[in-house]
Amino acid sequence: MARVPLNDLSRTDAATASNIVRAVADVIDRGAFLKNRYTAELEQRLSNRLAGRPVLGVGNGTDALYLALRATGVGVGRRVANVANAGGYTTGATLRAGGSPVFVDVDPRTAQMSRAALATVLEATPDVVAVVLTHLYGLVGDVQVIRSLCDERNVTLIEDCAQSMGASVDGRSVGTFGDIATLSFYPTKNLGAFGDAGAVVCATPDLHERVSVLAQYGWGQRYEVTVPGGINSRIDEIQAAVLLEAERLLDAQNERRRAIVSRYAAAVQGERYLLAEQTERYVGHLAVMVTEQRSEDAKRLDASGVGTGIHYPISDHRQPGWETAVPRAELPNTDWLVDRILTLPCFPAMSDDEVDQVADALASL
Numbered sequence: 001m002a003r004v005p006l007n008d009l010s011r012t013d014a015a016t017a018s019n020i021v022r023a024v025a026d027v028i029d030r031g032a033f034l035k036n037r038y039t040a041e042l043e044q045r046l047s048n049r050l051a052g053r054p055v056l057g058v059g060n061g062t063d064a065l066y067l068a069l070r071a072t073g074v075g076v077g078r079r080v081a082n083v084a085n086a087g088g089y090t091t092g093a094t095l096r097a098g099g100s101p102v103f104v105d106v107d108p109r110t111a112q113m114s115r116a117a118l119a120t121v122l123e124a125t126p127d128v129v130a131v132v133l134t135h136l137y138g139l140v141g142d143v144q145v146i147r148s149l150c151d152e153r154n155v156t157l158i159e160d161c162a163q164s165m166g167a168s169v170d171g172r173s174v175g176t177f178g179d180i181a182t183l184s185f186y187p188t189k190n191l192g193a194f195g196d197a198g199a200v201v202c203a204t205p206d207l208h209e210r211v212s213v214l215a216q217y218g219w220g221q222r223y224e225v226t227v228p229g230g231i232n233s234r235i236d237e238i239q240a241a242v243l244l245e246a247e248r249l250l251d252a253q254n255e256r257r258r259a260i261v262s263r264y265a266a267a268v269q270g271e272r273y274l275l276a277e278q279t280e281r282y283v284g285h286l287a288v289m290v291t292e293q294r295s296e297d298a299k300r301l302d303a304s305g306v307g308t309g310i311h312y313p314i315s316d317h318r319q320p321g322w323e324t325a326v327p328r329a330e331l332p333n334t335d336w337l338v339d340r341i342l343t344l345p346c347f348p349a350m351s352d353d354e355v356d357q358v359a360d361a362l363a364s365l
């Protein structure tokens, strides 16, 4: 029996691959490897998708979070509210900025930040200066209500769109609700590079300028540090060239991802459910099933040739390396979900036969 992998990044189609090879050859010929034509074109293309907001290409999605936090004033001792089930990227960036995370529980039906839990946290912790809303698994969180909660208290809203590129709410793209938004182009992302890359999307030119300075050593001008906390984080021309090709495919690939997950949602049995929606709010980044019998299901899927994974197996408030760095937190829904989530294969280059094989395996659980 053929095996269906959780993901397979080797399946770039021949036409896309040859366009990319041509673009990379052009970068080499031009001898301009940073902050040049392809980066500018990519930033413009992304900006067109994001209501014209200015976009800055950076080194990766984790740097994007760090830069967004620093640019909006998160420094030593500042508190940032975020979920604990999203892989630790925000918590790590907050700690790196000198800030302190305050964890917010999630809604068990969606795995996204619970607006009720956030309201409670903001009430109990009035010194929270920023909320990071991660649109996890490609599903948009409760962004409009959370925007209002932030506005009521003058708290910055940062959207982490690493997993949700292309999703929207009432026709409005994710990444345009926050004061600032971050993207990752890690190769498995819906918009993926051939290496590390990321971007920051800002609501205002001023914020964009602040992020740009922080992303280039803190230089106000060449060799003059005007802002502390600067790092070196730039997208390179080769990744920008790759992403310009990938971006053309994004919407069709998101549609394919949604269709795959829809097959799974129709096939699952009993109490099991998918953390997914068949709407513009979901772009199928990961197909995550919730099941009471995770290890048994994983074994049976494996026996049917279906690869699975767990995103993410350890919540931030239980990471051993952060034991003394993060506050204790009661997060019953986060704890409940972490033992029940199981990721199924979902990538646009899956064949119809592979999708059928996974759906049949799910139906027989």
Ligand SMILES: Cc1ncc(COP(=O)(O)O)c(C=O)c1O
Pocket: 060, 061, 062, 063, 086, 087, 089, 090, 134, 160, 162, 163, 184, 185, 186, 196, 197, 198
């Ligand atoms: C939700 C989320 N935020 C941030 C990141 C960090 O991005 P990167 O790996 O590009 O640093 C990732 C993934 O890698 C992610 O899934």
